[in-house]
Amino acid sequence: GESVGLHLPTLSVQEGDNSIINCAYSNSASDYFIWYKQESGKGPQFIIDIRSNMDKRQGQRVTVLLNKTVKHLSLQIAATQPGDSAVYFCAESQTGANSKLTFGKGITLSVRP
């Protein structure tokens, strides 16, 4: 079946450094991708999304890159802060009636002071 996955279960970065979290997807028909952040004791919260007609989208300190050729998605966080410590999920879908998001397992980002 189709799957969405993350390459590494944990990522440790120094405060102030840039973080890159990677995600692979296998459904070539997917046209919508989203990143969520889940802090301890909270539900997932939207970070940024991107549609397949784009290959890059920027938010505040975050950038999502989409490479449809190799079916790869990445989340870049600039100047990582302690508040960025959380579990990050990628998800994808083939948008349309009755379509749902398919989620990856999640990667834990730990920021060292």
Added chain:
Amino acid sequence: ETGVTQTPRHLVMGMTNKKSLKCEQHLGHNAMYWYKQSAKKPLELMFVYSLEERVENNSVPSRFSPECPNSSHLFLHLHTLQPEDSALYLCASSQAVRGDEQFFGPGTRLTVL
């Protein structure tokens, strides 16, 4: 705050108990979802409601019974659960069931003894 609330936040129950989880969304959305989140596993979609009609039931055991009395409220009725049902239960909503952004509640941490 995402506009999706869940109660209770924590629940401990015995295998013979009957309890209910409640979700309410204040976003005017037409679709609501129940997910199960277990450690080191992707989010598992349990049920999907669109305009108060159930549109998906992902082979969930009958000891989980959803109810959607209106587009703002969603319940998950629990009875004769098993210890392996212990998990974080997340509610989400979206404008429609079409594979785009979902807004999550904080979840109910369920422990079955």
